[in-house]
Structure formats: C-alpha cells, structure tokens
Amino acid sequence: MNGTDRPPGGSALASLRRRAAAAAVAAVCSTLGVAVLVRSVSGTGAAIRWSATAGVVLLPVFWLLVSRLDANRRPDGARLLPRFGVGNALTLVRGVLLAWVAGFLLLAWRGGPLAWWPAAAYGTAAGLDYVDGILARRFGRETVLGARLDTSFDALGLLVAPLVGVAAGALPAWYLSASAARYAFVAGIRLRERRGLPVYELPPRRSRRFLAGLQMAFVAAALSPALRGAAVTAGAALFGGAFLLGFARDWLAVTGRLGSSGRSERDEQPAD
Template identity: 45%
Template sequence: MSGGRFTRHRRHVAAATVAGTVAAGAGIGGWLFVAEAGTRADADRWLVVAGAVFAAVVGFAAYHLDDPDDALAPPNLVTASRGGLYAATAGFLAVPPSTPAVAWAPAACYGTGVALDLVDGHLARRLGRTTALGARLDLAFDTLGFLVAPLVGVVWGRLPVAYLSISAAKYAYRAGIGWRRRRGRPIGDLPESRLRRPLAALQMGFITVALAPVLPVSVVHPVSLVVVAPSLVVFGRDYLAVTGRWG
C-alpha cells in the first residue's frame, strides 16, 4: 500500500473509530436515561428504533464521504450530531410518554438539533470548511428531522395526522425531481425566495413547541394546520418552478 493510500486508510479508520465510540456512548446514555425515566422495556424499544435510524444516518454519511478529513471537520461533526439527535428523537416512536422526563425528551432532542442547525453553517463559513459532504448532510438531516419529529408528535397525540403533509411534501418534492432526472426531463434552478428559510425555521420551532408538554392539544392541533399551510404552498410553487410550469 502506497504512503498516500495508507494515510487515507488511516484517516478512514480514525473517522470510523470516532463515530463508533460516540455512537456507542450516546446509545448507552440514551438507554440508561429511558430505563431510568421509564422502564427497561421502554429503553430496549427506544434503542432498537433509534439504532436503526442512526445506522441509516451513518450509512448515508459514509456513502457520500469522499475525503476522510471532511468527517472530522468541526462543522460536519456538528451536523452529524444533528443526525444523531434526530435518530434519538425517532426512538420515542416506540416509547409512550409515561413520565414527565420521557414526555420532554423528544422536544429536547429535536430542539437541540434545531439549535445546532444554526451553528454548523456559521461555523463552516467562519472556519472556511464548507464542504459538499456538509451540504448533503445538512439537507438530509433537515428532511429526516421533518419526518421523525412530526411522526412522534402524531403517535403521541401532540400533532394531527394532517401535519404529516409537511413531511410528505419534502419527500414528494425530492422524488419528483429524481423521477424527472432519471427520465432526462429538464429541471430548472430553484428560484430565490425570501420565505423558504423563514418558513422552515418556523416549522422547526413549532414542532419543538408542539412536542413539549406545555400547550394543550386543543391549541396545538388547530394552530398546526395554520402553520403548515404556507410551507405547503411554497413546496408546490418550487416544484412548479423547477419543472418549468411557474414563471
């Protein structure tokens, strides 16, 4: 093995070791928390679901990893932490909100991930470490969070099923673009929008508040339908724009 290839292999091993150590520590910590706050059976179910989602997160990151140095870049580590937090959020799909500590956990995990979303991009620009991997992870984990957190909200009765339309819209948009690309159909540039990011931030903040056992369901459910509507309109407009049917 040449020196360059050996160094590259060593960096891959270092990145995998760091990821494995952090994942093991987080998994054990999460299991202990759920077992203490709920039951061991709850903790086992949490670990199975969270572990499966985290494995998908790691697989996605590994598939898109070209330069092993990118895996250890501070901004990408922050972004990867978001993926882990959203995997932890997903674990509560299999755990009932039986105690106050458990009831607060999904909001805490998802809300922390949302807060880190404000950090990774700023950190990348500040350090001059913007990478293609970071951009892919950021988009993928945004989408993952928009899927698992509302699902937990629906399963726990904190959100109405209709709110899942925001999750469906994101996946339908990406599936539609992929379908057109595979068939060689034209795909235009996404138009500039002053609403897209503020609306995404609004949804993230609302989901966090909805998951927290603070506001009554009688308030959260009707408000969720009002909050989700503008984002669905923007998704529809964006798809029509990139497919040449708008403007």
C-alpha cells in the same frame, strides 16, 4: 494549505473513514448511555424499545455520512479534506439527536417522566442546525458534504419528529403530509428525469430557510407539554400549510411553470 490538513500516514479518504468509524462508536456508546437513563425512569421495556428504534435511525444517519465522504471538499476546491471540521461534526451530532427523538416513537412518553425529552432532543438538533453553518463559515470549513448532510438531516428531522408527535397524539395525523413533502418532491424530480422531461433550477429564495426554521421550532414546541390543544391545531395549519405551499411553488418552478431556466442540481433540492 497548512500542514494540519494533511493526514499523517494515509490518504485523506482513509482518514475520513477512521474518523467516521470513531464517530459511529461514540454515537452508539452515547445512545446506550441515554438508554440507561430511559431505563432508570421508565423501566427496562421502555429502554429496549427506545434503543431499538433509535438504533434503526442511526443506520441511515451514518450511511448518509459514509456514502458521501468523497464530498468533504470546499465548494470551490477539488482537494478532499481529511478532517470533518467543527461544522460537519455538529451536523453529525444533529443526526444522532434525531435518532434519539425517533426512539420515543414506541413509548408512551406524554405526561410521564419523559415528557420533555423529545422536545429537548429535537429542539437541540434544531438549534445546532443554526450553529453548524455559522461555525463552518467562521473557521473556513464549509464543505459540499456539510451542505448535503444539512439538507438530508433537515428532511429526516421533519419526518421522525412529527411521526413521534402523531404517534403520541401531540400532532394531527394530516401533518405527516408536510413530513413527506420533500421526499415526494425529490421523487417527482427523479421521475421527470427518467422520463426525459426537463427539470429546471430552483430560483433563490431566502424564505425557504426561514420557514424551515419556523417549522422546526413549531414541531419542537408541539412535542413539549407547553403546547396543547387549539394552539397545536392552529400552529399545524399555519406552519404545515406554509410548508406545503412552498413545495407546491417550488414544484411549479422546477417543472418550468414559473419561468425558471437551467437544469437543477441533483443534490440541492431545498424547499420551504
């Protein structure tokens, strides 16, 4: 490896901790900056509620990062990398944007000056979900950490954005079943493991990533003023239904009912 991968005067883990701390400070400062903008258009009370909710979600975002620093390794390598790389950096930006989306949970944002803000934040996060992996591969900086954060932030985004939509009346309440699907899926796997029941490997299927992307695009559209009424209801049934059916199919696979074989990996439980 070249010399740029060696942290000056310290271990790789210490370097990552410093970078994570710097990222956390930047996230807090940028969040406060957005809070100032919210205050300018919706008042002090709205800014306080937005900041408090966004701050609550920032905590698990950075906990997911800090608790997995030791996974900042290439998939085929054992050496810990001292820098996150552009892909992981963009993935972390996604996490911060998701916290900003969550900030609208307690605000009456529909029909006012904030009407486009949740859709813009979530749409940008969804776009970065496509870009971060491409750049990581382009620069040869794919890591186990990046894959784990990517999966976690996908699930987090499909939890907080629909919650914001349902709270504002932009999405039907039943749509939250799609938000809870992955968490229920993983919990079911953990329960089977504790009971000593077999857990089988998920078969590869390209539709998982594709349908997840469509789901994100639909949620972003549903949060915008452009999609209302019957179009939202139809989209929720189509995309939410496909999402739930994908998890049902994957559950049959990991429980051996579709003829899968081999133990599954704990940290790789994607489903459509």
